[in-house]
Amino acid sequence: MPELRQNIITREWVIIAKERARRPDQFIRPKKESDPLPQFDPGCPFCPGNEAMSAAETYRVADRDGWKVRVVENKFPALSQEGDRVRRVDGVFRSMSGVGFHEVVVENRRHDLSPALYSVEEFRTILGAYRARYMKIRKDPRVEAIIIFKNHGESAGTSLVHPHSQITATPIVPTQIRHRMDEAIRFFDETGDCVFCTTLRRELADRHRIIASTDSFVAFIPYAALSPFHLWIFPVRHCSSFDEIEEYEITDLAATLRTVLGKLYHGLNDPDYNFSIRSIPAREGQREYFHWYLTVIPRIVRTAGFEIGSGMYINTAIPEESAKFLRDVSVD
């Protein structure tokens, strides 16, 4: 019989379709037929030498070649840095000026490098750039939420292949984030504990869904994973906002990301994926009930009408089997 599982962090139910489930190796991406990418593309705005093709630079990690990581404004931003937050309420029609930030993190000089193949040091540099921009953007009083994310591969929504990620800052708290806050507060009221810390303790005790861990980060497939190989990376130390990450944690997160993305790359043949860093809203401080984390969603299956109509997901991979499969993939 299929099993419903509830994501304790969002209260959302997922159907683990046991009868329809596929073995983990059945999710391996078929061989790609495309030509290999060049190391440098003269038409790419993110390649070294083409810096003038991108919009204003907001951050740079320099080295003797010029730079290791650059952060630039998005040339076609979804939110504009200029202007005030102006709300209009006309009965049921409610709108607001689209102020905020939309930046691009150029992760590497190489045009063709899959992030799974970065060194720990390269991941450290990227995470440091995320933190620096997060801290800076958070100071803008118009900003309510900061969302850092990456789209890897066409089905994950990439339009430019040069490896990059994005930083957005919205002038409102998105409803999804507000719902998560509400749930976290409710759990705290009932138990006196953080729902994320509690989940992490249970996952570590169980071990079935753990993929990899360091002293300060644990990567695991959630008990109620939404889709095949959907995974979470939790910091062990309770902390509400990504920008409060410590230097030693950046090193550990870099190692964990390299391991996790490497396991996906080698185990599933470089699947497309999104990742996103989930933090407390920008105007909140450190809170006992909320814990930042990173979510990775491989884009292996498509959502369809059932997901749209119900908000629920049908997962045709069994979380424990997915975790075992990834645990067994060796990266180095």
Place this chain on the structure above:
Amino acid sequence: MPELRQNIITREWVIIAKERARRPDQFIRPKKESDPLPQFDPGCPFCPGNEAMSAAETYRVADRDGWKVRVVENKFPALSQEGDRVRRVDGVFRSMSGVGFHEVVVENRRHDLSPALYSVEEFRTILGAYRARYMKIRKDPRVEAIIIFKNHGESAGTSLVHPHSQITATPIVPTQIRHRMDEAIRFFDETGDCVFCTTLRRELADRHRIIASTDSFVAFIPYAALSPFHLWIFPVRHCSSFDEIEEYEITDLAATLRTVLGKLYHGLNDPDYNFSIRSIPAREGQREYFHWYLTVIPRIVRTAGFEIGSGMYINTAIPEESAKFLRDVSVD
């Protein structure tokens, strides 16, 4: 400057990316290169003559050829009809037996017919089958929510091309539906009115986003449409649950659906889409604050990391322009 708009029904914000917006005709699907489908496929479980290939039939609209519409159990159901609702709560790990319904509505005898080309009478027959099964399934006390949906085209998640839709019934109220209920109740508390009725009145007064209407149904692009050509079909009569649709309303909805799907088909060159009927949970009765409706989501763009990380959407089509474009497409 981009504009944020709030969906009054879900409280979700969407970014209307005015600078990045494309003209409506830029969303027209490129010509397909695939061979035309046969009218009958000997290997298709939904084609006439192959009835034995599908699982148990639960409903049939008969005619002199045998049938016009059939409803059958899904051969690989996501939820099982057998068994009791058994909940297990083990701290943060919460699960439930996956009981429920998962049926397939074979909409037409023809293997190759796009739903946009059905006659009003054919739509009437399909909607009648939806209603009959909805009424029957709702009587099962294990059922908490009934979701009727359709996946049209590969990017909308179809695996079988023979035109069909699906009926699912879940043993819990999905969180998404519960949130919508909460918002509708809150609106009712503040105004004494149904948020759906209020929205419909405002949209009819405004006219900018209306696509088509009959006496009992209005199709329009929502003010805060999530994605290009995302549209809603609202019944004019306040009613909470789809299965309470009256005979004259079935006729009007059939005509509206034919018009709307026809406009998408002719105007945008048969885009993939999902539609879903949103109703009050099965155990609730008629309520002043909740109103059933139908949502259609063309799958023209991909969601990416921003949507995953924030729950917000970036719409690169301006709702008023999309509506005007569809209004101007002639179907007959």
